[in-house]
Amino acid sequence: MSSLGVKSKKDSTPVYSTIAYAVVTIIALVCVLPFIVLLAGAFSSESSVLKDGYWFWPREFSLEAFQFIFRFPEDVLSAYRVSILITVIGTVVSLFISTMAAYVLCRKELRYRNALSFFLFFTTLFSGGLAPYYIWLSRYLHLSNTYYVLILGPMFNVMYILILRSFIKGSVPEPLIESGKIDGAGDLRIFLQLVIPLSKPALASIGVFTALAYWNDWWTAMMFTSKDQLIPLQYLLYKMLSAINLSAAMSEHVSSVNTPKETFKLAMTVIATGPIVVVFPFVQRYFVSGITIGAVKG
Amino acid sequence: MNTDVQKGDLTKALQKKKTWGLIKDISTNKVLYLMFAPIAIYFIIFSYIPMTGIVMAFQSYTVKGGLFSSPWVGLDNFQYFFNSGKAWIVTRNTIVYNVIFLGCYTFFSILAAVFISEIQKKWYKKLSQTLMFLPYFISWVTVSAFVYNFLNYEYGIVNKILENFHMEALDIYSNSGYWYLILPFMYVWKWVGYGSVLYLAAIVGIDQEIYEAATIDGANRFQKITKITLPLLKPTMVILLLLGLGRIMRGEFDMFYQLIGNNGLLMDATDIIDTLAFRSLMGTADFGMASSVGLYQSVLTLIIILTANWLVRKYDRDQALF
Numbered sequence: 034m035s036s037l038g039v040k041s042k043k044d045s046t047p048v049y050s051t052i053a054y055a056v057v058t059i060i061a062l063v064c065v066l067p068f069i070v071l072l073a074g075a076f077s078s079e080s081s082v083l084k085d086g087y088w089f090w091p092r093e094f095s096l097e098a099f100q101f102i103f104r105f106p107e108d109v110l111s112a113y114r115v116s117i118l119i120t121v122i123g124t125v126v127s128l129f130i131s132t133m134a135a136y137v138l139c140r141k142e143l144r145y146r147n148a149l150s151f152f153l154f155f156t157t158l159f160s161g162g163l164a165p166y167y168i169w170l171s172r173y174l175h176l177s178n179t180y181y182v183l184i185l186g187p188m189f190n191v192m193y194i195l196i197l198r199s200f201i202k203g204s205v206p207e208p209l210i211e212s213g214k215i216d217g218a219g220d221l222r223i224f225l226q227l228v229i230p231l232s233k234p235a236l237a238s239i240g241v242f243t244a245l246a247y248w249n250d251w252w253t254a255m256m257f258t259s260k261d262q263l264i265p266l267q268y269l270l271y272k273m274l275s276a277i278n279l280s281a282a283m284s285e286h287v288s289s290v291n292t293p294k295e296t297f298k299l300a301m302t303v304i305a306t307g308p309i310v311v312v313f314p315f316v317q318r319y320f321v322s323g324i325t326i327g328a329v330k331g
Numbered sequence: 332m333n334t335d336v337q338k339g340d341l342t343k344a345l346q347k348k349k350t351w352g353l354i355k356d357i358s359t360n361k362v363l364y365l366m367f368a369p370i371a372i373y374f375i376i377f378s379y380i381p382m383t384g385i386v387m388a389f390q391s392y393t394v395k396g397g398l399f400s401s402p403w404v405g406l407d408n409f410q411y412f413f414n415s416g417k418a419w420i421v422t423r424n425t426i427v428y429n430v431i432f433l434g435c436y437t438f439f440s441i442l443a444a445v446f447i448s449e450i451q452k453k454w455y456k457k458l459s460q461t462l463m464f465l466p467y468f469i470s471w472v473t474v475s476a477f478v479y480n481f482l483n484y485e486y487g488i489v490n491k492i493l494e495n496f497h498m499e500a501l502d503i504y505s506n507s508g509y510w511y512l513i514l515p516f517m518y519v520w521k522w523v524g525y526g527s528v529l530y531l532a533a534i535v536g537i538d539q540e541i542y543e544a545a546t547i548d549g550a551n552r553f554q555k556i557t558k559i560t561l562p563l564l565k566p567t568m569v570i571l572l573l574l575g576l577g578r579i580m581r582g583e584f585d586m587f588y589q590l591i592g593n594n595g596l597l598m599d600a601t602d603i604i605d606t607l608a609f610r611s612l613m614g615t616a617d618f619g620m621a622s623s624v625g626l627y628q629s630v631l632t633l634i635i636i637l638t639a640n641w642l643v644r645k646y647d648r649d650q651a652l653f
Binding site: 049050052053054056057058061062063065067068070071074082083086087088089130131134136140142143144145149151153154156158159160161163164165166168169170172173174185188189219220221224245248249250251252255256267268270271275295298299302305309310313314317320321324325 | 353363366371374377379387398446449463465469474551618637653
């Protein structure tokens with residue numbers, strides 16, 4: 034022990050460095066390994082998987098699973114269209130309305146702003162449960178099988194509104210709003226021309242979190258849609274992975290003889306997950322800053 | 332100066348009739364309230380009205396009567412739920428799994444954060460963080476494909492590795508014992524990147540002078556971790572643990588549903604409150620069960636969040652949720 038202590042005075046003991054590198058490397062590898070196995074499986078030939086199982090690299094490289102999917106691409110393309118549509122529209126609308134509400138909650142002249150905050154916050158404390166929610170949306174509001182439900186269902190997250198509120202509070206100075214008012218700008222104009230530009234960093238962070246939630250949402254679709262043209266990507270993937278191995282359109286064309294079932298599932302997963310993994314390194318910093326603003330509560 | 336004006340306004344306003352306060356506030360700040368209206372309407376429609384649907388738990392739901400005027404049956408639904416034997420199983424599973432998840436997640440997040448902060452090469456730091464963060468971005472649907480990939484009886488990698496060592500293949504999808512390990516593992520796998528970002532932010536916030544002083548006093552790196560970093564992380568950890576505890580009754584529905592689904596062999600070991608509520612509603616259309624389970628969960632959640640928040644408040648007032 035004492036010899037270690039002496040070495041450490043230079044603050045670069047090889048032992049601790051090695052441990053640190055080893056631990057971090059192992060965790061990182063474990064995190065990334067399933068992705069590699071997925072890719073390996075998706076690019077393997079069906080026969081090699083049936084014979085030898087999955088492995089960390091393709092034992093026999095093949096594009097047959099992808100070729101199979103792209104021979105009848107209607108389902109996948111339609112699901113992509115739905116996913117992109119709800120993600121883009123949902124994120125923009127959600128972000129705009131959330132920020133607007135967050136800004137209102139910051140304004141000190143509102144006597145009831147704390148009550149309004151609690152009005153939102155209470156929905157995270159208590160809920161009516163799944164059954165009334167489902168019946169209310171499907172039987173009373175008739176939202177089943179509409180784009181509306183896919184967009185409105187996961188639209189708002191109260192925590193994000195409260196994070197936006199504390200961000201606006203901290204980065205849009207009160208005197209600036211006052212001077213805007215003196216210059217004759219209305220509340221809406223102040224919001225659009227002052228608050229939104231000054232909140233850009235928070236908007237970027239909350240925006241990517243919201244977009245991710247839309248993109249990965251399969252639950253709303255499972256609950257409320259049964260029409261093929263309304264199925265988003267993740268739900269399509271779910272359906273293909275679970276008991277129903279092939280989508281309706283595909284199974285019409287295919288006799289069960291030459292269907293790459295095992296690799297097909299994985300290729301489908303690659304197709305559904307690919308965009309996220311490709312986009313992710315570019316937006317990672319917004320997520321990181323989002324986690325940090327969220328953690329430092331104001 | 333603003334605060335003075337406001338105080339004046341406030342006292343003046345208070346002098347007026349209180350019942351008219353809200354209406355007056357709205358009429359003087361029309362535009363602001365109008366800007367808040369969309370979100371208010373949304374939460375009334377999508378949260379508050381469904382909340383009144385808790386009456387369902389005391390009714391025998393009929394299509395004709397709907398949410399609000401089905402015949403009353405008192406506590407029959409609850410009796411049914413508690414007598415089914417399910418209540419204890421799902422409550423136990425929900426709590427046990429979530430406590431294990433929270434513990435493992437916290438441990439590995441701190442472990443990763445501490446060691447990432449020890450790494451000097453910047454590119455390596457960034458790369459490893461990116462890789463750890465990757466699982467956070469994919470849906471549980473995708474994760475279920477991964478898990479299948481590894482654990483599948485015939486083709487899964489785990490069994491292929493065992494085969495290479497001439498060991499017997501494991502039938503993981505029909506043996507609930509394994510899942511007590513697999514589920515926490517997958518949970519940590521998905522969240523460790525997120526957690527390490529949180530804790531790393533706390534480590535970066537530690538005053539560097541403390542470390543410099545320790546170096547002068549001859550502390551080695553291990554001592555710096557145990558004597559400086561970890562104790563200074565404790566407040567963050569306590570808060571995050573308590574906040575996590577508040578969410579304990581809402582147990583990762585996505586994960587359980589995607590990884591286990593409706594696998595009857597694993598049901599008793601892996602059924603949580605959320606999956607039971609979902610199955611009763613969408614599977615068997617047992618509205619009495621679904622609504623009583625839902626209300627049971629809501630009430631438990633409320634109690635636990637209030638308790639957790641009370642503890643946070645006692646520990647550090649500023650961090651309390653409300």
